[in-house]
Amino acid sequence: MGCRLINAASYTLITGASSGIGYAIARNLVRQHKAVILVARNTEKLNMAQAQLLELCPDAHILTEVVDLSDSAQIKRLLSFISQQKINLEGVVHCAGDMLEAPLMMSRDIQIDQQYQIHLKSALLLCQGVSKLMLRKKYGSIVLVSSVVAEQGGSGQVVYASMKAAIKGLVTSLAQELGSYNIRVNALAPGVIETPLIAHFDDEKKQQLSQRTALKRLGEAEDIANVAAFLLASQSAYITGQTIAVDGGLRL
Template identity: 45%
Template sequence: MTSSAPRPISLITGASRGIGAACVQQLQQAGHQLILVARDTTALQTLAMPDDLVISADLTDESQILACFRQVQQHFGRLDHLVNAAGMMQDSALALTKSANLAAHFQLNVTATFLCCQLASRLMLRQKCGNIVTFGSKVGENGSSGQAAYCASKAAVSGMSKALAKELGPQGIRVNVVAPGFIDTTLTAHYNAEQRAQLTSQTALRRLGTAADVAAVVGFLCSDAAGYITGQVLAVDGGLVL
């Protein structure tokens, strides 16, 4: 009698809410064993299945990222998928954007993603296979007025991910970018009804996106069906035109 294949081990950052939480549900349904990472331990424990690993970590602190991956190594000894869902977005006109705001965007959206990719790839290189999903944005590709800091950070994620796809591909590791349009989550809760109506009118499907819409694409990228896809920026935007 042959043994069944081991369950995929997948780490999701920013797993406590929004798109990250939707990715948790998507991958749980697909049978993955998860490592849930965020600052809100209570929310993570609510989402976690009994055999999932919950790690409380502030990803703006490099030492906490290192500690997180040490736990993964000790607990599982391997990693199959990394989903970098943690991120921040603060709207600000160029004239009013402080350097601290720009630095904060890059610290979480870019540096934390880079470090997670670096540490995850070290585990994946041992098994000569793996999959990394990063998060760009529609505005990171096309730009958006009043979001220069956020757009710059997301454009950096796209460029970094394409480079990693080329570097890690020969070792069997795929790297792709998911670029959402306007997604109705707590991150965009400050948008008023008029702004939402305008964005809806600019979207071909005439509705705003949901976290589940994005998680479905992440689920696809974390499946064997996406085994020949790497170095791509996949827009999940309903046909949004900015």
């Protein structure tokens, strides 16, 4: 049974959409009959994600773009494509990224530069570009993904935590710049979520982390997707400039 499409003329752009939180957000939106643009750097994984979503909703409007967010030129080409195709962009979720786990004294310059590009500079460039596109309609919702580690820190995560902490400053400042144009900017700060990002954790470590949360479990990608979908929707029309923790009470 096919899905009935609603608002197919308006798209939501999702980075890191081939797996983990990004894919869960895409799946959540497709189930709501939303049109999406999936962005990831791995062609095979991106095509697989698209196929899985089309199996879920055969009539879904799903565009895909292979983009390496560590390359600023590729980000600019993505934005140019959206502009030239006159795609009506109503939402953006930027959740691509990876985690550098190394003490600061052992982190190499190239690793720091890569983390800056993937987590922060890509967010700045995307926000800069999509803001201009959203100004045409005077409407839009931008959701960035930070991390609980930005607030509580973490040994061996100095570089990663620094980049994620900067997202909060980006969100609060950009929300003030764009608020009068009815463009909202928010961030999510996930706790420990069962995604490929923590696939290398053994069962003992996962158990220890789950016991540190108030809910005594690790989060699922869908937990984050539900909140992201809310921030993209009209129900959150009076929320902007916020970084919302979705961590199962990890910081309580």
